Amino acid sequence: xxxxxxxxxxxxxxxxxxxxxxxxxxxxxxxAAVRAPVFIALAGDLGAGKTAFARAFIRALPGTRDDEDxxxxxxTLVQTYESAxxxxxxxxxxxxxxxxxxxxxxxxxxIGEGICLVEWPEKAGTALPPTRIEVALEMGAAPEAxxxxxxxxxxxxxxxEDKPLG
Numbered sequence: 001x002x003x004x005x006x007x008x009x010x011x012x013x014x015x016x017x018x019x020x021x022x023x024x025x026x027x028x029x030x031x032a033a034v035r036a037p038v039f040i041a042l043a044g045d046l047g048a049g050k051t052a053f054a055r056a057f058i059r060a061l062p063g064t065r066d067d068e069d070x071x072x073x074x075x076t077l078v079q080t081y082e083s084a085x086x087x088x089x090x091x092x093x094x095x096x097x098x099x100x101x102x103x104x105x106x107x108x109x110x111i112g113e114g115i116c117l118v119e120w121p122e123k124a125g126t127a128l129p130p131t132r133i134e135v136a137l138e139m140g141a142a143p144e145a146x147x148x149x150x151x152x153x154x155x156x157x158x159x160x161e162d163k164p165l166g
Contacts, residue, residue: 012150019144023049024056026148031060036086036114039129041121044137049146050119053135054090061085078105087114093123102127130154
């Protein structure tokens with residue numbers, strides 16, 4: 001674990017992943033480790049695997065099925081699920097034009113009560129909470145490979161049980 005106290009963040013995991021199965025395994029470990037309420041920002045370019053990560057994370061939560069239908073919220077902007085850890089809000093902010101639109105999506109309620117998974121978090125602007133987990137996905141050397149970095153910002157470490165992510 002790498003800590004940068006000046007910037008207020010801790011790198012929890014930096015890892016090369018061979019394929020979507022390896023990405024899903026890390027998502028499942030993170031799902032097991034977090035406690036609600038928690039905000040998880042999913043950062044990366046188009047096709048980097050944000051939705052695949054979110055889908056695996058949601059399916060791995062206790063109280064959900066591993067075959068749970070988890071569509072991309074690209075057009076609906078938000079999908080909600082129930083889990084044993086509380087409500088799950090999966091946002092895709094790609095299509096919003098301004099952070100003021102977040103209120104119409106139930107943003108404040110979601111942040112305060114459950115697990116938030118947010119694709120394209122940079123679109124949230126100043127509404128992005130300072131205490132959060134960021135999962136950054138980048139394309140890897142091979143077509144299916146990814147580079148994943150999980151970083152905790154603020155006091156988010158309080159929301160992660162002592163379980164290895166790697």
